[in-house]
Amino acid sequence: MDWELLRTSFWPMLSGGLTGTIPLSIASFAIGLALALVVALMRISGQPVLSGIARFYVSVIRGTPLLVQLFVIFYGLPSIGLTIDPWPSAIIAFSLNVAGYAAEILRAAILSVPKGQWEAGHTIGMSRALTLRRVILPQAARVSVPPLSNTFISLVKDTSLASLILVTELFREAQQIAAFSQQFMLLYLEAAAIYWVFCLVLSSGQSALEKRLGRYVAH
Amino acid sequence: MSPTDPLLTATGLRKSFGDTEVLKSIDLRIDAGRVVALVGPSGSGKTTVLRCLNGLETPDGGTVAFRGGPSVEFGGKVSKKEALSLRDRSAMVFQGYNLFPHMTVLENIIEGPVRVQKRPRKDAVADAERLLGRVGLAGKRDDYPFNLSGGQQQRVGIVRALALQPDLLLFDEPTSALDPELVGEVLTVIKELAEEQWTMVIVTHELAFAREVADEVVFMDGGVVVEHGHPDQVLRDPREERTRRFVQRLLHPF
Ligand SMILES: Nc1ncnc2c1ncn2[C@@H]1O[C@H](COP(=O)(O)OP(=O)(O)OP(=O)(O)O)[C@@H](O)[C@H]1O
Ligand SMILES: [Mg+2]
Numbered sequence: 001m002d003w004e005l006l007r008t009s010f011w012p013m014l015s016g017g018l019t020g021t022i023p024l025s026i027a028s029f030a031i032g033l034a035l036a037l038v039v040a041l042m043r044i045s046g047q048p049v050l051s052g053i054a055r056f057y058v059s060v061i062r063g064t065p066l067l068v069q070l071f072v073i074f075y076g077l078p079s080i081g082l083t084i085d086p087w088p089s090a091i092i093a094f095s096l097n098v099a100g101y102a103a104e105i106l107r108a109a110i111l112s113v114p115k116g117q118w119e120a121g122h123t124i125g126m127s128r129a130l131t132l133r134r135v136i137l138p139q140a141a142r143v144s145v146p147p148l149s150n151t152f153i154s155l156v157k158d159t160s161l162a163s164l165i166l167v168t169e170l171f172r173e174a175q176q177i178a179a180f181s182q183q184f185m186l187l188y189l190e191a192a193a194i195y196w197v198f199c200l201v202l203s204s205g206q207s208a209l210e211k212r213l214g215r216y217v218a219h
Numbered sequence: 220m221s222p223t224d225p226l227l228t229a230t231g232l233r234k235s236f237g238d239t240e241v242l243k244s245i246d247l248r249i250d251a252g253r254v255v256a257l258v259g260p261s262g263s264g265k266t267t268v269l270r271c272l273n274g275l276e277t278p279d280g281g282t283v284a285f286r287g288g289p290s291v292e293f294g295g296k297v298s299k300k301e302a303l304s305l306r307d308r309s310a311m312v313f314q315g316y317n318l319f320p321h322m323t324v325l326e327n328i329i330e331g332p333v334r335v336q337k338r339p340r341k342d343a344v345a346d347a348e349r350l351l352g353r354v355g356l357a358g359k360r361d362d363y364p365f366n367l368s369g370g371q372q373q374r375v376g377i378v379r380a381l382a383l384q385p386d387l388l389l390f391d392e393p394t395s396a397l398d399p400e401l402v403g404e405v406l407t408v409i410k411e412l413a414e415e416q417w418t419m420v421i422v423t424h425e426l427a428f429a430r431e432v433a434d435e436v437v438f439m440d441g442g443v444v445v446e447h448g449h450p451d452q453v454l455r456d457p458r459e460e461r462t463r464r465f466v467q468r469l470l471h472p473f
Contacts (some may be wrong), residue, residue, distance in 0.1 A: 217320065
């Protein structure tokens with residue numbers, strides 16, 4: 001085994017992870033989650049047009065490959081005169097994708113809160129919006145943490161696709177060093193190991209968050 | 220309007236769900252400081268009446284008028300705001316408590332006063348603590364609802380309603396989700412409120428309690444008020460056959 005290569009390639013890859021993979025994941029997830037909330041609320045609004053749009057959006061996002069979505073935005077849009085740089089392209093594609101999946105999670109979580117909670121909010125004089133914010137969403141957040149964590153972990157791994165639109169992140173570093181050194185097995189396994197460690201850290205973060213949000217329910 | 224007018228007058232309330240007409244012209248008048256017990260068989264529309272009074276449900280027709288406003292006439296074009304304004308005058312205590320599970324007892328109670336009524340937090344907390352002390356739950360202010368017994372949760376539910384300082388308290392079977400040994404502690408609290416001249420409408424199957432606490436009993440069946448009057452009269456010597464049968468069934472279930 002080429003320990004020297006392992007050592008010299010580790011830092012560029014890790015830094016690709018820390019300056020590429022992680023910020024890309026966090027930014028896309030944050031934007032995607034905000035969008036998802038809008039889509040979820042449209043979906044349960046009871047307004048046929050809004051909920052129709054939301055349903056259509058979710059269907060398209062979930063029914064098409066992420067790689068194709070990424071390519072449409074980065075390689076497709078320039079042909080209609082809209083050229084977007086790699087980083088923003090990646091963030092747009094990943095956010096829109098996360099929104100499609102997270103919208104369904106949030107919708108189910110909101111609907112899982114008992115109707116009596118809405119009524120209790122209303123009887124103390126809260127509007128729908130205030131009840132949603134103060135009563136419903138905090139409870140929906142608790143049930144949606146596990147599925148949303150899975151979405152986030154998938155996203156972290158999926159950001160490796162951004163290497164195909166020239167974003168410098170963990171996997172692109174690995175590809176470049178591999179091409180140069182011709183040590184494909186070693187470098188791709190090393191990349192896999194780093195992704196794995198990232199995901200392990202995230203999973204333990206998920207458990208901590210679940211514990212925190214679950215402090216008010218019986219165990 | 221004079222001060223001797225009823226606190227609340229509901230006239231001709233109608234409500235249908237799909238094809239089922241649940242309320243067929245309900246009239247109610249509730250004088251300030253009085254306790255009305257609303258009784259009747261399951262499905263007779265008792266909960267729906269309370270919900271209409273509290274603006275949780277929009278009647279198809281009729282009016283709900285509080286002394287000093289709001290007065291809302293349903294049926295035509297009722298603005299959402301108008302219907303919701305009913306909530307400023309009354310507060311509901313639910314059969315299933317419906318406490319906010321993610322908030323402590325104290326947070327449950329001050330949520331409305333602070334977030335909706337915009338009262339200073341310090342005052343709301345002081346009020347909440349005083350009210351909790353009165354229902355024997357002073358030590359529970361920082362507990363989460365899941366740590367409380369059903370009876371304790373319902374007492375918090377009552378305090379949450381009281382903290383809004385409403386003119387009218389609405390109780391929907393406040394003890395029917397409770398284990399029998401916990402019913403007494405909740406009924407005691409309600410009785411004390413009656414003694415303090417709170418105006419209340421209580422849906423209940425506890426006829427002995429109704430007779431003791433209520434100034435008036437309203438018997439509903441099939442979406443209409445069949446009979447109403449003094450508890451002793453309605454519950455001991457009903458005029459209507461339907462009332463008689465209902466009372467008999469409750470007193471002698473088998
Ligand atoms: N949201 C709703 N949609 C459809 N039907 C409803 C709805 N709410 C109530 N109903 C129906 O209206 C009727 C009256 O209901 P309501 O809850 O007011 O009765 P109730 O007198 O409170 O009965 P109970 O003693 O069982 O609580 C019932 O037949 C019920 O099924
Ligand atoms: Mg009922």
